Amino acid sequence: MPKAEETVLEIDLNALKKNYTHLKTKLNSNTKFMAVVKAFAYGNDAAVIANFLQTIGANYFAVAYASEGVQLRKAGITAPILVLHPLPSNFDAIIEHCLEPNLYNSKVLNEFIKTAATKNQNNYPVHIKFNTGLNRLGFTKNDVKLISNKLAETSTIKVASLFSHLVASEDLNEKAFTLHQIHTFKNIADNFSNTVGYKPMLHICNTSGILNYPEAHFDMVRSGIGLYGFGNSETENKHLTPIATLKTIISQIHTIKKGESVGYNRGFISDGNYKTATLPIGHADGIGRQYGKQKGYVVIKGKKAPIIGNVCMDMIMVNITNIDCNEGDETIIFDKNTTAEDLAQTANTISYELITGISQRVKRTFLK
Structure with a gap:
């Protein structure tokens, strides 16, 4: 899969076909x-x-x-x-x-x-x-x-x-x-x-x-x-593949000192020295405020980076203190491994709400 250069929802049509075929196997031919x-x-x-x-x-x-x-x-x-x-x-x-x-x-x-x-x-x-x-x-x-x-x-x-x-x-x-x-x-x-x-x-x-x-x-x-790609149960999810990957990049990295705050309304106040990454995706793109204040997370270099502070309209900030990464690096919001269902559960909601809420201003690309 190509590396992200911006926020993009990447849709795998092969996974869609796989899911359709699996569901069809459950049916009579007529x-x-x-x-x-x-x-x-x-x-x-x-x-x-x-x-x-x-x-x-x-x-x-x-x-x-x-x-x-x-x-x-x-x-x-x-x-x-x-x-x-x-x-x-x-x-x-x-x-x-x-x-x-x-x-x-x-x-x-x-x-x-x-x-x-x-x-x-x-x-x-x-x-x-x-x-x-x-x-x-x-x-x-x-x-x-x-x-x-x-x-x-x-x-x-x-x-x-x-x-x-x-x-x-x-x-x-x-x-x-x-x-x-x-x-x-x-x-x-x-x-x-x-x-x-x-x-x-x-x-x-x-x-x-x-x-x-x-x-x-x-x-x-x-x-x-x-x-x-969701079967509403752990058993059925094993036979289905989420078709969408939502990913973005790191726009900027900050060093946050003890006592400093991050984001609107000082939603995060540091109790030590931290590194944060700012990502170009926010609640106008479908990542609601309920994912802020360390409830939701993204994945960078295979590691979870909690969303800190309040989610902004066009940006989120995440904690990368223990992640070796750089500006421009790819960030996964959800994919087939860390699924939309996993992220939705952090905010006590369901995958349906998360995936249907991804704004149409987010670029869609298709893998065939």
Whole structure:
């Protein structure tokens, strides 16, 4: 890998392919794979990631918002794209760009049918989400008749899939809850199919669902975090490779004497003689203030260098007292060895928050 000359997020597409292939081995050959590329593909560049996954066989893509789907269409994605949280104000754009909305309550169902009718659509593919316990978005099991009655009144839409979202598929202490969700979803799906007279695709499994509940793979699965190298458990992490390396360089080295302070609000006051390195990355780049004051760390020359003082907007300062290094030397924020999950844990958060928060002003490079 090339040495860093600036702050850069280096993305390994070979690792992405490895993760995709590993997850595919868990599925039956006829189970479709939906790649979740919302939030800039979890901070990695949605256009590049989705185009690569499309070439190696991903069947579907999922984004959170319509604008993300529009960007993918403009980037050359031709596969179906599910918009997980569409808003009525975006329905025109959804239809214009052949995106497929999740209809999760009566309001969005009625309004999408109205919009589709004004555009003379016929059997436009939509997805119906049912709430089985997450209590975030979705119809209830008691809404099947309401939905079927509405479908009977129009030919503008047709249900491509029914889906739900597992609450705690990574936590085997919550296995009973997860199994109850799966059972509830099966009953809803059976009731729906019997009522409307056809069987849409079914999907409920996220990455941890893929790994822990093979009986619930149904017609399609959805994977986000697993594609990017995290399996939500130590066991599964061994089979996946984080695809991103965030690295930067040392801009300047300082000698700090006893009683001197470092950074804003004197966030670090020296109790002896220290050496510090200033790095060109800060909370505007996604390294939040919660990593400051010796909670988080970077790696220089294979050694941990704690972040001292408060994280600045564009810079952090780290303790290099016991590290032999120079200005211009490469610094690792996270990679496949010292992972984003490791760093996130120092601030009592999760890898998802860290990797999706890496600012788009950070340069992305791709290894193929």
